[in-house]
Amino acid sequence: MSGDDSAAEGPDDGGPTVDPHAVGRGGEGSADDHRAFWADAVADEVEARDPDDPVTIKGGVSPSGIAHLGNFNEVMRGYFVAEVLRERGREVRQVFTSDDRDALRELPRRLADTDGEIVELGDVNAGALGENLGTPYTDIPDPFEDGHDSYAAHFTALLAADAEALGVPVETVSNTELYADGAFDDVIERVLRDADAARETLAAHQDGVDGEYVPFMPQCSECGMLTQDVTEVDVDAREVSYRCSGIEAGDRFIEGCGHEGVASFREGKLPWRFEWPAQWEVLGVDFEPFGKDHAEGSWPSGVDIARDVFGSEPPVPMVYEWFTLNGEALSSSSGHVVTVGEVLGLIEPEVLRYFFARNPKKAKDFDVERLDQLVDKFDRFERAHFGEESVDDRLAALAERAYPFVVDEVREGRVRLPYTFAAVLGMVDDRELRVQLARDEGHIADDTPEWAIEDALERVERARRWAERCDNEYNYRLQSELPAHEFDAAVAAALDELADFVADGHDGEAIQEEIYETARRHDVEVGDFFAAGYRLFFDETQGPRLGEFLGELEREFVVKRLRREA
RNA sequence: GGGCUGGUAGCUCAGUUAGGGAGAGCGUCCGGCUUUUAACCGGACGGUCGGGGGUUCGAAUCCCUCCCAGCCCGCCA
Numbered sequence: 175m176s177g178d179d180s181a182a183e184g185p186d187d188g189g190p191t192v193d194p195h196a197v198g199r200g201g202e203g204s205a206d207d208h209r210a211f212w213a214d215a216v217a218d219e220v221e222a223r224d225p226d227d228p229v230t231i232k233g234g235v236s237p238s239g240i241a242h243l244g245n246f247n248e249v250m251r252g253y254f255v256a257e258v259l260r261e262r263g264r265e266v267r268q269v270f271t272s273d274d275r276d277a278l279r280e281l282p283r284r285l286a287d288t289d290g291e292i293v294e295l296g297d298v299n300a301g302a303l304g305e306n307l308g309t310p311y312t313d314i315p316d317p318f319e320d321g322h323d324s325y326a327a328h329f330t331a332l333l334a335a336d337a338e339a340l341g342v343p344v345e346t347v348s349n350t351e352l353y354a355d356g357a358f359d360d361v362i363e364r365v366l367r368d369a370d371a372a373r374e375t376l377a378a379h380q381d382g383v384d385g386e387y388v389p390f391m392p393q394c395s396e397c398g399m400l401t402q403d404v405t406e407v408d409v410d411a412r413e414v415s416y417r418c419s420g421i422e423a424g425d426r427f428i429e430g431c432g433h434e435g436v437a438s439f440r441e442g443k444l445p446w447r448f449e450w451p452a453q454w455e456v457l458g459v460d461f462e463p464f465g466k467d468h469a470e471g472s473w474p475s476g477v478d479i480a481r482d483v484f485g486s487e488p489p490v491p492m493v494y495e496w497f498t499l500n501g502e503a504l505s506s507s508s509g510h511v512v513t514v515g516e517v518l519g520l521i522e523p524e525v526l527r528y529f530f531a532r533n534p535k536k537a538k539d540f541d542v543e544r545l546d547q548l549v550d551k552f553d554r555f556e557r558a559h560f561g562e563e564s565v566d567d568r569l570a571a572l573a574e575r576a577y578p579f580v581v582d583e584v585r586e587g588r589v590r591l592p593y594t595f596a597a598v599l600g601m602v603d604d605r606e607l608r609v610q611l612a613r614d615e616g617h618i619a620d621d622t623p624e625w626a627i628e629d630a631l632e633r634v635e636r637a638r639r640w641a642e643r644c645d646n647e648y649n650y651r652l653q654s655e656l657p658a659h660e661f662d663a664a665v666a667a668a669l670d671e672l673a674d675f676v677a678d679g680h681d682g683e684a685i686q687e688e689i690y691e692t693a694r695r696h697d698v699e700v701g702d703f704f705a706a707g708y709r710l711f712f713d714e715t716q717g718p719r720l721g722e723f724l725g726e727l728e729r730e731f732v733v734k735r736l737r738r739e740a
Numbered sequence: 741g742g743g744c745u746g747g748u749a750g751c752u753c754a755g756u757u758a759g760g761g762a763g764a765g766c767g768u769c770c771g772g773c774u775u776u777u778a779a780c781c782g783g784a785c786g787g788u789c790g791g792g793g794g795u796u797c798g799a800a801u802c803c804c805u806c807c808c809a810g811c812c813c814g815c816c817a
Contacts (some may be wrong), residue, residue, distance in 0.1 A: 195745070196757085208758075215757095236817060276817065380814075387815060402815050422816075446817045470744055470812035495745075496810075503810080536753085537746065537810075547752060547766055554765075566764075568754065595779045615779060647778065690775060704777055718778065 192477050194469050194491035198534055210571035212534060213254035213579070216461065219490045220259065225460040227265040231256050232459040232489070233344075234271035237311050237326045239282035240292065241333035242511035243540060244465075244504040246340070247494045250530035251463035253342045257579045268344045270337070271453060274326035275310045275350045275443045277400050278303075279423035284509030288320040290332055292513070308399040308421050308428040310443070312350040326350070336514035340523055341582060349449075352456065353440050359412060361452040362439045365389050365483060367409045375482045376447055379475035389448050392437035394418035399430050400443065412439045447472060451480040451488065459489040463534070469493045494534035500541055512542065520545055520640045522633065525552045527580045543644050549593040549633075560586060589630040591617050593637050597648035598718045600638030602727075608634055610726050614682070650712040652727075656740055657713035665706050666738075668696040673736035682725020689721055710735050 197219050198212045209215040220229060233248030235241070249270060256266040281303055286292050295303075298317040303325075306314040311326035322328040330346055337344045352358055365372050369389065377383040388404040392414050399418060406415040414437055418430035444452055450472055453459065464473070473491060480488040497504060499512055517526055520542070529548060532538065541547075557563040558573035565573070578584050591599070591612060599608040609627060612618045618627060641648035661669065672692045676685060693703035707724075708717040717723070724732050734740040 238817090273817075279816070376815095382815065384815095389815090391815085422814085445815065447815095449817090466745065466811050467817085468812085471814090472812090472817080493745080498810095533754085535745080539752070541752075544752070544766080550765065551753085566754075569764085572754095592779075598779055611779085617779095687775080694775090700776065708777085716777065720777075722779085 192473075192488060192491060194464070194473050194493040195535075197490055198492040210568070211254075211258075211531075211575040213258045213531075214575065216255045216490065216492055217258040217262065220255065220461050221262070221264075223460065223487070223490065226458075228267040229256075229259055229264050229460045230458050231266060231268045232271065232453065232457060232462045233269075233464075234273050234349075234453070235333075236273045236276040237329035237333070238276070238278070238280075239329065239506040240284065240286045240509075240511050240513060241329060241336060242504050242506060242513055243499065243517060244497050245333070246336070246514055246530065247465065247497070247534070248463065249337050249342055249344055250340070250527065251492065251494055251534055252461065253344070254531060254576075254579055255461055255463075268342075269347050269457060270333075270344045271347045271349050271352075271457075272326060272330040272333075273349045273449075274312045274324075274330065275353055276446075277308050277310055277421065277423070278306055278314060278325070279308070280507055281307075282507050282509065284511070285317065286329070286332055286513060287318050288328075288332075290335070290513055290515035292509075292511070292516075294509075306398075307423060308430070310350060310393065310398075310400065312348070313393075313398045332513075332515075339518055340514060340527065347457070349443075349453075352453075353443060356440055357456050358444065358452055359439050361455050361484065362390060362444060363409055363412060365444065365448055365452075366407050366414075368483065369407070372448070372479070372483050375478050376475060378478065379471070380447065388414070389445055390414055390439075390442055391421075391445060392416040392442035394431060394433050395435045395437065395441070396433040397431040399428070401430055403430075405434075413437060414439075414442070447475050448479060448483075451476045451484060454480060454489055455484050455486055461490045461492070463492045463494055465496060466493050492534065495537040498537065498539045500543065501539055512540065520636050520643070521549055522636065524581045525549055528552045528555060531576050531580055542640075543646070545640055546593040546597075546637075553590045553592070556581075556588070556590065559584075587623065587626055589617060589622060589626045591630050591633055593633065593640075594648060596633045596637035597641045599634045600641060600648070601650045601712070601718065602652050605631065607726055611723075614722065614726070647716070650714055650717050652711060653713050656735065656738060657709060659709050659713075661706055661738075664696045664698050665703065668692045668698050668703060669706060669710070669736050669738070671696070673733045676724065676729060676736065677733045679729065680725070682722035684721075685725050686719065686721020710738070 198216045231252040233252050235245050235248055252268055256268045259266050281295060281300060283295055284292050285295065285298060303317055312324045314325035316322040316325055316328040318328060320328065322331060334346050366389070372389050373383055373385070373387050388407060390404060391400045391402055392404060393400050397418060400421055401416050401418045402421060403417040403419040404414050405417055408414070416435060416437060418433045420428050420430035443449060477488045480486050499510060502510055504511055525548060529540070554563060554565065555573050556577065558565045558570055559577035595615065599611055602608060608631060609618060612630070672688060675688045680688070689703060689707065690700055693700045704720060705715045707720050708714050711717070
């Protein structure tokens with residue numbers, strides 16, 4: 175049978191809904207079934223299958239390089255569904271497969287070291303890495319030589335650390351270990367014993383699958399490369415004979431060593447189209463979210479392979495749209511990435527979890543320059559949950575339902591400093607000064623508990639880092655040393671007079687007023703005088719509201735600085 | 741070329757599954773905080789809901805068509 179004749183075998187044949195686009199978008203039920211939170215709609219779908227406990231939710235990626243924010247869709251989309259199911263009394267196991275028997279096919283332009291810091295390919299031994307093209311990630315030495323067993327182990331460890339930082343209890347599973355332990359033996363046997371049926375099923379979805387096609391890729395015992403050149407299959411002995419002839423990688427071909435040998439089922443891998451449904455089978459997967467790249471190719475073929483070859487039902491699927499980073503596609507290989515570790519340096523974990531709680535069907539941009547907007551949105555979401563802000567019904571319903579899954583603990587009385595205000599506070603280092611400024615602005619009250627103040631100040635450090643990273647209009651620092659600058663006579667005289675005023679002891683509001691007055695008395699443009707003030711304290715021509723700011727600083731310091739003495 | 745998804749205000753998005761008021765935040769502008777300088781408050785401006793056609797008493801929402809973007813249609817994952 176040729177692939178073209180099988181168009182009628184759509185993925186919707188003979189089973190429950192497997193349209194991956196439909197799930198998470200709501201059901202076809204009555205108005206009562208309408209869900210404010212997509213994870214509830216997905217959980218409905220999972221429970222409708224009446225799965226055995228524990229319900230298993232899977233995600234997975236190849237550890238091909240930096241685990242970036244986009245990869246965390248695999249973790250976070252599953253996480254929310256897991257949490258919803260747990261709340262409904264289900265036992266849930268969330269696993270994440272590191273698809274680490276995949277072969278390195280391309281050298282990524284950028285990598286991440288043991289601390290998650292991004293480094294360029296040139297900073298590691300790229301030549302040594304390049305010799306491993308075509309070899310599974312678990313058989314490639316860790317380029318950072320930091321104690322991990324392999325390239326795969328290095329990057330998988332980073333991803334696991336990021337998941338933990340986000341507070342997601344996910345169990346990482348090494349695909350290579352599943353093969354090595356024989357977990358795949360039975361499914362591989364089934365595939366190869368009925369290779370014709372396997373071929374036929376796959377051919378319906380993929381061109382170029384002919385009678386020669388063997389759905390197993392042995393690993394060469396000499397050079398470690400994977401090969402597609404299987405010369406003989408011995409299903410009973412559970413081994414295949416092969417010739418190491420090399421594999422395709424991207425748009426080129428990597429030559430093998432030519433060795434001819436025999437590999438067991440544990441010494442190789444299934445091609446992806448079979449491996450994915452094999453994972454469902456072996457791990458008993460009930461739900462799996464995946465990116466839109468899998469929606470049209472791998473998913474429909476996986477459904478048919480699961481049903482026709484393995485005789486089992488595929489999991490509940492859900493397609494998520496991809497994020498962009500600053501308007502452009504994330505790409506591990508090109509290095510246009512941001513890691514969870516980096517992001518958590520800029521926003522709180524709950525804000526990032528909120529980012530993932532939003533509609534998975536819509537492409538979202540993660541715009542670092544405008545993180546303040548994301549944080550503002552989270553703050554609104556939080557206030558909506560506590561009924562502290564009137565919002566439209568939709569958001570209110572979402573906030574009521576989803577908020578508890580976004581935060582570690584639902585706790586009233588939290589203080590959230592507006593992000594840009596937190597960035598303003600980041601212009602000074604002194605903790606007490608930050609607190610005082612926040613009090614003046616009304617964000618902290620007399621009866622605000624200490625824990626809430628501590629939590630609130632966490633955001634200041636992050637907003638400070640954001641201002642520095644973006645080098646935006648909040649990236650000012652109070653200068654501890656007197657900036658070198660010459661002022662003209664009128665401005666100098668005005669500054670001296672303002673210094674006297676401050677020395678007399680006035681509050682911030684009065685100082686603000688006096689700045690205007692002083693400028694006028696000396697026939698200095700108000701704008702120029704402010705600029706002089708910003709120059710003295712920030713070595714810039716702009717800054718935060720100056721009078722109030724100076725009113726909070728140590729008086730002696732302000733006076734001396736205005737007199738250009740220190 | 742075929743298929744799938746998306747396109748709503750300057751920006752980021754909600755609303756589309758189930759037809760009925762076009763919305764939010766930010767930005768901008770104006771005003772307030774006793775007198776331009778970013779934090780706080782109020783108000784205004786702002787959209788042919790990608791274009792066109794159709795169904796309907798009524799369409800951002802349903803149907804058709806076209807345009808644009810991403811993805812898939814690899815013995816890649």
